[in-house]
Amino acid sequence: MSEAPSTDEPGGRGQLAIKERVIARIATTAALRVPGVVRASGSLLRFTHRDLPRADVTIGARAVAINLYVAVEWPCRLDVLDSRLQRDVNEQVEFMTGLPVHSLHVIVADTRRVRHNTGLDDSAVDDSAVDRDAMPPAHTTTTPAHSPRAKPVAAPVASVVAVLALALSVITARELLIEGEQYSGAPWIRNTFEWLGRLHWSGWLVPVAAASVAIGALFVVCALVPRRRTHRGVHSEEDAETVVWLRPIDLARRASDRALTVPRVTTAETTVRRTRLTVRVTCDERDGEHTDPEVAVRSAFEPDLSILTHTPTLRVKVTE
Incomplete structure (x- = not known):
């Protein structure tokens, strides 16, 4: 007595399930290979278990969405860094999982000041190497990225209520x-x-x-009370959609670095408010220098302000 041949194909015996943490590991590993991205694990970050880089992943039916939080060496070209991250992370995630990346939002959560060149120049990005087929089709509706915000004002109140509820349970x-x-x-x-x-x-x-x-x-x-915004949005020259988020301290460092490139400027200090950015510079007296330091500082930093989604008012105060 012979048995009928089995028609059970190996591919039909189960399903492949990919967890969010697997894609997060792929994304963070690919991000660390990009020049300019560094690993950040300070004492506070270790306490909150929020080491950088890290990724929040949402898996859909046929694509994934990623919020990538990175720490970068400072100073560096953030637009070039974002292009490299968009290219490398998209390629690695699709290559290793078979799922295209629907949206990848890069959030600069920390900076590390270095003295050497990170290698990110304008020639480091080859636009022809970007896989255009992996991008969403033109008719796809994408959801704008939400800006990072601070903790809710009600968080301390909720903590007090939780402690009181625990005390009531003990009394009960x-x-x-x-x-x-x-x-x-x-x-x-x-x-x-x-x-x-x-x-x-x-x-x-x-x-x-x-x-x-x-x-x-x-x-x-x-x-x-709504949560306040903690970062400034940066958009690329080709697209008005925000692709990178900057902390106010990162914007202040950038402004101070730009001011120090101006002749006669010896020190620079920057403060960032909600609608105003103030740069205080100290200049030395040099014969033969007729350039107005205030105008020179404005000219050096205004191109960087143009890529912010909400441009603050620039004020320059000169002390000689």
């Missing part, structure tokens, strides 16, 4: 032990409610009621 467990005669002691919850039931009108109830209303209003305000 104590009451249950007392009720079951497993623990001897005065019942706090029952005695508290009995005390409240015996209360009559007193003058101190007015400030207590007012304080309760104020605390409730404060909680509502904390819940409604």
Whole structure:
């Protein structure tokens, strides 16, 4: 008696499942191979388990979306660095998983100042080497990247409420032990409610009621206050969509570096506010130099301001 040949093909016995952390590892490994990207694992980063580079991955049916957080050597050309990251990470993820990258958002989360050249110049990017077939088709609708934001204002309030809830659970467990005669002691919850039931009108109830209303209003305000933006968006010259996010301190370092390239400028200090960027420079006196330092600093840094999505007002203060 012969058995019928099996028609079970190996490819039909199961499915391939790729976890987000696998694609995140591929993306971070490819990012570290790009000149200018460095590994950052300071004491605070180790405490929060947020070493750099890291990636947040969302897997769709036929594509993936990646938010890539990197630390870079400073100074460097961020637009060139982004082009290299877009090319190398897209190629590696698609090559190793078979899934094209629908969107890759690069977020510069930290910088490391170095004295040597990172090797990122204009000739380092070969546009012809970018796989155009891996890019989304023209009719694909893409969701704009959300800017990084600070922690919600309600986070401390939520922490206090959580601690109070834990304390209440401990008190409730104590009451249950007392009720079951497993623990001897005065019942706090029952005695508290009995005390409240015996209360009559007193003058101190007015400030207590007012304080309760104020605390409730404060909680509502904390819940409604939007989170503030912590980074500045940078777009490429070809596309108005934000591709890189900069911290204010990174923008300040860039402005100071640009100011120090101006003749006669000996020191430069930059402060960044929400709508204003102030550069304070100190100049020495040189014979034969007739260039206005304020105009020269503006000319040196204004091209960098033009690629920001929200351009702040530039102020230059000169001290001689």
